[in-house]
Amino acid sequence: MIKESVTVLGAGSMGSALAGAFLAAGYRTHVWNRTHARTAPLLRAGATAHPDIADAIAASRCTSC
Numbered sequence: 515m516i517k518e519s520v521t522v523l524g525a526g527s528m529g530s531a532l533a534g535a536f537l538a539a540g541y542r543t544h545v546w547n548r549t550h551a552r553t554a555p556l557l558r559a560g561a562t563a564h565p566d567i568a569d570a571i572a573a574s575r576c577t578s579c
């Protein structure tokens with residue numbers, strides 16, 4: 515079952531591990547990293563990688579609050 519969207523800012527070691535865990539748990543996962551190319555492995559794993567940080571944040575904005 516697809517769960518809510520989450521956004522992870524930063525795709526270094528910690529951000530990539532967190533984003534990978536969200537993907538594995540079935541969340542629609544959006545990622546942004548200052549160096550956009552570094553999001554490539556997460557993109558291949560099923561995340562949506564945003565070049566623009568505002569777009570990444572808006573992608574998982576709460577729609578009920």
Ligand SMILES: NC(=O)c1ccc[n+]([C@@H]2O[C@H](COP(=O)([O-])OP(=O)(O)OC[C@H]3O[C@@H](n4cnc5c(N)ncnc54)[C@H](OP(=O)(O)O)[C@@H]3O)[C@@H](O)[C@H]2O)c1
Nearest residue numbers: 523524525526527528529530531546547548549550552553
């Ligand atoms: N790794 C661990 O096991 C661990 C454990 C506990 C705590 N932490 C803490 O978690 C944090 C991240 O650690 P990490 O291991 O993920 O480090 P990392 O692999 O070196 O990643 C650093 C991340 O921060 C980004 N970054 C650095 N300076 C930035 C700036 N000025 N503006 C925007 N983004 C910037 C980097 O983006 P770029 O790719 O563009 O450089 C990258 O996404 C650190 O504070 C670390 O002390 C890490």
